[in-house]
Amino acid sequence: MLNTSHRNKNExxxxxxxxxxxxPGGLxxxxxxxxxxxxxxxxxxKIGDSTYMFYIPHAPTHQWVIQRGVWNIDDCLLFVLSWTPEDSFKFTELSTLPVWVTLMNISDSCYSRLGISHIASGLGEPILTHKP
Structure with a gap:
């Protein structure tokens, strides 16, 4: 159980x-x-219908979680923000969301920045690639 009175609110x-x-909450x-x-x-x-409060006592981990902002748990997006006692959770409408995509069976002739950019153009703008 979370007890906010005895812990650092920044955590x-x-x-x-x-x-x-x-x-499920256990998951x-x-x-x-x-x-x-x-x-x-x-x-x-769990503090609301779809809202959880997390206690993260390790400052670098706390910053990393907040910096990333969006997490995936059981194929469900979890949006995170630092907790403040004054504000409620405010959603901003999403227009874009970076996702990892695995492109399979790309021929060697298309395996270049230009080729992958062309193949992935239907998905959005490719940011990074790793050769298998």
Missing amino acids: YIIGKFHRCSLP VHAVANRNWGRSRKISCK
Whole structure:
């Protein structure tokens, strides 16, 4: 259970799932600890219909989670912000969201910046590529 009265308020993050069927609370806790809890144990508590409060006592991990902003738990997007007692969670409408895409069976003749850019142009602007 989270007790905000005895902890540093800067160590809290609010996460909100958007337009999806909520994953079970145990899964949210397990995935948060697997992804974020390498340095310290993460606590979480459901505080609304689709909102969780996470306690992340490790400052670099807290910054990393906030900087990334969007996480995926059980095929559901979790948007995160630093917690403040004054504000509620405010959603900004999304117009773009970076995603990883795996392009398979690209011929050697198309494996170039120009070729991959052409192939991926239907998806958006390619940012980075790794040769398998």
